[in-house]
Amino acid sequence: MTMSSTSLATGLRRALSGAGAAGPGRPPLQTRNTRPSRGAATMLALVAPSVVLLVLINAYPLVVAASQSLHKGSLIITGQFTGLENYTDVLTRPAFWKAAWFTVVFTLVGVFGSWLVGLGLALLLRTKIPAGGFFKVVLMLPWVVPIVVSSTAWNWLVATPDSPVPRLARSLGLGDLLFLADPTLAAITVCVFKVWVSFPFMMLMISAALASVDHNVYEAADMDGATKWQTFTRITLPMIRRSTYISWILMTIFCVNDFPTIYLLTGGGPVNATSSLVVLAYRTVFQDFQTGPGVAIAFLMTLALVVISTVLYRQIRKGETA
Amino acid sequence: MNRRAFLGIAAAAASAPALAACTVSGSSNSSGGASDPIKFWDQPWGSPAYNDLAKKVTDGYQPPAGTGKASYQVIPWNNFYQTYASAIASGTGPAVSTGGGFQPFQFAAQGAIAYADDLLETWKKDGFYDDFLPGLLDANKTDNGYAGVPWQLDARILWVNQKLLEKAGVEAPTDLDSLLAAGRALKKIGVFGFGTGTGAGNNLGSHTMVAMMIMNGGGLFDPDGKPDCVTDRNIESMDFIRQLAREGIIDPACISYTTDNLNAQWASGKVATGFHTAGLQSQAAAVKDDLVVNSPLAGPHGDKAALHFVNSVMMYAKTPSQQASEAFLTYYLKNIHQYWDAALINGVPVLKSITASDAFTKNPAQVKIVKEYTPISTTYAARGTKLTAGLAAVDGGQALTQFAQTMLQGKTDSKAALTTLQSGIEEAVK
Numbered sequence: 001m002t003m004s005s006t007s008l009a010t011g012l013r014r015a016l017s018g019a020g021a022a023g024p025g026r027p028p029l030q031t032r033n034t035r036p037s038r039g040a041a042t043m044l045a046l047v048a049p050s051v052v053l054l055v056l057i058n059a060y061p062l063v064v065a066a067s068q069s070l071h072k073g074s075l076i077i078t079g080q081f082t083g084l085e086n087y088t089d090v091l092t093r094p095a096f097w098k099a100a101w102f103t104v105v106f107t108l109v110g111v112f113g114s115w116l117v118g119l120g121l122a123l124l125l126r127t128k129i130p131a132g133g134f135f136k137v138v139l140m141l142p143w144v145v146p147i148v149v150s151s152t153a154w155n156w157l158v159a160t161p162d163s164p165v166p167r168l169a170r171s172l173g174l175g176d177l178l179f180l181a182d183p184t185l186a187a188i189t190v191c192v193f194k195v196w197v198s199f200p201f202m203m204l205m206i207s208a209a210l211a212s213v214d215h216n217v218y219e220a221a222d223m224d225g226a227t228k229w230q231t232f233t234r235i236t237l238p239m240i241r242r243s244t245y246i247s248w249i250l251m252t253i254f255c256v257n258d259f260p261t262i263y264l265l266t267g268g269g270p271v272n273a274t275s276s277l278v279v280l281a282y283r284t285v286f287q288d289f290q291t292g293p294g295v296a297i298a299f300l301m302t303l304a305l306v307v308i309s310t311v312l313y314r315q316i317r318k319g320e321t322a
Numbered sequence: 323m324n325r326r327a328f329l330g331i332a333a334a335a336a337s338a339p340a341l342a343a344c345t346v347s348g349s350s351n352s353s354g355g356a357s358d359p360i361k362f363w364d365q366p367w368g369s370p371a372y373n374d375l376a377k378k379v380t381d382g383y384q385p386p387a388g389t390g391k392a393s394y395q396v397i398p399w400n401n402f403y404q405t406y407a408s409a410i411a412s413g414t415g416p417a418v419s420t421g422g423g424f425q426p427f428q429f430a431a432q433g434a435i436a437y438a439d440d441l442l443e444t445w446k447k448d449g450f451y452d453d454f455l456p457g458l459l460d461a462n463k464t465d466n467g468y469a470g471v472p473w474q475l476d477a478r479i480l481w482v483n484q485k486l487l488e489k490a491g492v493e494a495p496t497d498l499d500s501l502l503a504a505g506r507a508l509k510k511i512g513v514f515g516f517g518t519g520t521g522a523g524n525n526l527g528s529h530t531m532v533a534m535m536i537m538n539g540g541g542l543f544d545p546d547g548k549p550d551c552v553t554d555r556n557i558e559s560m561d562f563i564r565q566l567a568r569e570g571i572i573d574p575a576c577i578s579y580t581t582d583n584l585n586a587q588w589a590s591g592k593v594a595t596g597f598h599t600a601g602l603q604s605q606a607a608a609v610k611d612d613l614v615v616n617s618p619l620a621g622p623h624g625d626k627a628a629l630h631f632v633n634s635v636m637m638y639a640k641t642p643s644q645q646a647s648e649a650f651l652t653y654y655l656k657n658i659h660q661y662w663d664a665a666l667i668n669g670v671p672v673l674k675s676i677t678a679s680d681a682f683t684k685n686p687a688q689v690k691i692v693k694e695y696t697p698i699s700t701t702y703a704a705r706g707t708k709l710t711a712g713l714a715a716v717d718g719g720q721a722l723t724q725f726a727q728t729m730l731q732g733k734t735d736s737k738a739a740l741t742t743l744q745s746g747i748e749e750a751v752k
Contacts, residue, residue, distance in 0.1 A: 074407070074432055075404070075407035075408065075411060076407050076410055076411045076429075076432045076434060077432050077433070095720070155580065155583070159521075159575070159578060159579065159580075159583050160573075160575055160579070160583055160586070160587065160592075161573070161575055162590075162592070166575075176574075178574055178575050178577075178578075180521070180575070180577075180578030181574060181575045181576070181577040181578045186578065263522060264522060265522070266521070266522060266578060267521055267522025267523060267524075267723075268522075269520065269521065269522070269577065269578065269723070269724075269727055270520075270577045270578060270727045270731070271724050271727045271728055271731070272720075272724060283720050284720075286401065286403060286404055287715070287718050287719050287720060287723075288715050288719045288720055288721075288750055289403075289428070289714060289715045289719075289750075290715070
């Protein structure tokens, strides 16, 4: 059966006007009414309590914290207004820059390490392996288990010379490795711990992105003679790019703000080797009792996060317009 | 709002918990009615059974006419200062509390403490004042009055595992030379001769450093209370620690030991001597019978001194009634003997009546501590006479923790490390 040229033209006109090809269709679109309708007012009224709550929960502490960062006070008394002195003070402290450097390293390893592991496992689980569902659940455990529990377990694994991992290292002829007492090894251990905790999140994000990729694309590539590597680099990665950038943004925020992973395992030591900015902020406020400088560190950290998030978001936009 | 702005705000919002964690609201000094309950906050000073008994003691308080009864609340040690500070700032804090060793000074400096001078005058009249061991009440004296009243001492004791010493064929150490000799002998049998730790939340390493300085006539402060770390005596003490570290008498992994890690090392017989709290026997129960309180070591110049922290009960400015706070505090201190009677607390008592009790004298370790350590013990102020709010930032602060970790690494020159510590403490107490 063929469609005549008249009926095709009619159908196209109807389609362009918003009507279906065969039926009467919906009425033509009306021009937008810029005045708020009663429905919009109702929606605003319904949203208002949530907005007020969000302001109270987020904005109020931020405003008070901003005030604290501009004063020389304590948790109880506001103290003398010192302008930006707390900021200039912390920016001239070597401990701040050491913590900033570790934060960068910790974040880079945390984001890309967990992404690589998550990507690998997501690709593996995409293939038909026996008990795939079971493995998916098991692999989620590091993300699901409370960090207090997992940090205690890792402490048991590595803390003393008689812990399992140092014993294994000795038996492999690697000598006495001080996983938490040596500054370099402690930094590595904390980063590896972060990757271990975070890869399930990445795996989940990437699995969801992979599931949305049309199989026809792979079949077409296969028919064109693309190798597996070409398929991976020219189809899989570009197709999950948007999801990847979003997961990087989220994981960057998680890593920069991550306090328990570091503090529970090393406390920021030895000799500040694993002190990130958030740990330094905590220790400055609650161990050194310097509220203003501690809050200033937290604000500087927030500023850095906003900049990083904006840069990564631009990458997403680029991807959308490309 | 465009999406970029939204994302920026989202990142800021994600940081809000970190910022909010540092934030409390403004202060309020309004008081409730005189008949409102006296809120008593206490820390876990022992097993959960301790807190059960403390609640029972609190519930047993019979208030004077016109004043309220007392309520009991346990405040966990984690972030306890934050808990107190937040509550005080929001006007929901306690009327009376126990707390950290320097807590009375911290809150006194911020105007939140009710001084105990009038109460002490009352006790002088009824004789209770004389029940305190000599000199302890003055540990809470500030320029404005007594910021608190001591109720127990947290002493840093040199413990030895007698069985391991015997196995190594050495006597209990009496001075630094014999401690070094014992450490070398213990190393030959695979045991660390000096146990400590400076990992997350573990202040025992820092305390050990200060105890070693004080033992040698040094300390962190001069007699006027100014930071004075770079002294010959302190350098001498820290050189000794470095030697222990370099010779492998100190476990190199101890830098990252939490209190649990350290206790596990004691319990598994990996450590034979070291400074610890008075409660080591309960924390390393597996070797409880082998652990003995060693007599205080003599320093290289013949000095004998030790470190302890005076834990106090304090009254707060915001209270339903100052009279009620004082009445409850008096009642409470006259009943704390129950904790030692029931062997539920490891702290060293401050009341003579407790040290003379039958229950207490049955514990030879505690008796030895009171007899040999308490008379020669001093606080962080050491050569100075007054404790201050700034000392809270020294104890548990970053400067002292890093110093202890540096010394335990055994690599850095003692004088250089002490100079860095001096700068850190000056910053902390300014």
